[in-house]
Amino acid sequence: MDPISVIYIAGRYLAYLLILLTPLAALAALIGLTKDMPLKERLHVARVTCLVSVGILLFFALTGQAFFVLLGISTPAFKIAGGIILFCSGMNMVLHRDKDLDDKPQNVDKDIAITPLAFPLIAGPATITGIFLLQSGSGFDGQAGFSGWFDYTLLCATITIAIFLIYLLFHFSIKGAEWLNETAVKLSERLTGLLLLMISVQVVASGIFASGLMPAIPTP
């Protein structure tokens, strides 16, 4: 493989992951939940959150393929199911119907690093689904296959880079950036939600046509 296409694929993975992980929404939650903590403890929470999320995501990235082989699920079937799951989570982002956070009692423990921050906010079902989907082809359109140690290494490396970027974002925002206002969070949530909707429609459509449920119109 030539380096250009490796960089291109890695860039795609990174773009997908950053859309799925919704860094700004996670950041808003982190800032909100750790409001009353001293600075040192907040940084600690950020660190633990990122470590746990990267652990969860890498675990699923490495075991994902095995699940499907064991359970006998075909790629198109998972594309359709996963696409619908992603669509729902995109819909929640666009319409802001995710009441999970709003209704949570404000229990300020150290525990928040693992739940709810790492799971389900950062490494939630949608992100895990997305990682499974990435393994059914380079990119969600599934034009190239995913196999061999090289693709695994690339995917794991991109996951680590994405979480590292998020960690940097957390770190510098906690250390006192006041640029994070509600409008910025809302804007990023809405627009990434919209992108997620488009991506998931594409996934479902390619799953439907790949499954043979519906023949595609042949081009003249």
Add this chain to the structure above:
Amino acid sequence: MISAFSYFIETFATLFVATGTLSVIPLFISMTPEYSAEERMKTVRTAIFVAVGVLLFFVLTGQYFFDFLGISMDSFRIAGGILIFVIGFDMLRSQDPNDNIKKEGISSKKAGSSKDLAITPLAVPMMVGPGCISASILRKAEAANQFETILFFVCVFVFFAAFYILFHFASNGAKWLRPMVLRLSYRLSGLVLTAMAIQFIIDGFLGIRVSLAAAAKLAVQ
């Protein structure tokens, strides 16, 4: 000079038709029966800023951005269609617009009111939808020289400024509408929105079948 002038006029007309100016304004006003004129204009201001930003982003990155994420204009159509359908369906089914106001009143005491139409659906996909983006990309490609390319961007700004002014007049005029009329138009625009949404989905679905067949053909070869 004359060709540049006609380019400007044509671009303006394209934007006028593609954003559906005349349908977006009454739809927005009837979607927000409980808003005061100031609240409407505040929402519209945010929406126009976002719409200009999104449109410029897509015009400048063109097809590359879509290709990079492996999505197509057709999946945008379907996604936008489903989104609009859900919103229109909610408008048809909700008991009374005034109920919504009460509910929103309670929840808006928490951080951020949940009824916020500015970014979605007003800016994207109602103002700047797939049709508007693809028409704009085409118009920019048709610019004959550098001057016309600059003119294109000027036209985008002029158009949205005009859009804003139109909105301003419309939302001031809406003060005179009776609650009965507003309630009726709320339901009616719910119906219009769901029908529009299904049309979006049909168009997108027909398109996506063709493009995926082409992709499958490439893979076989």
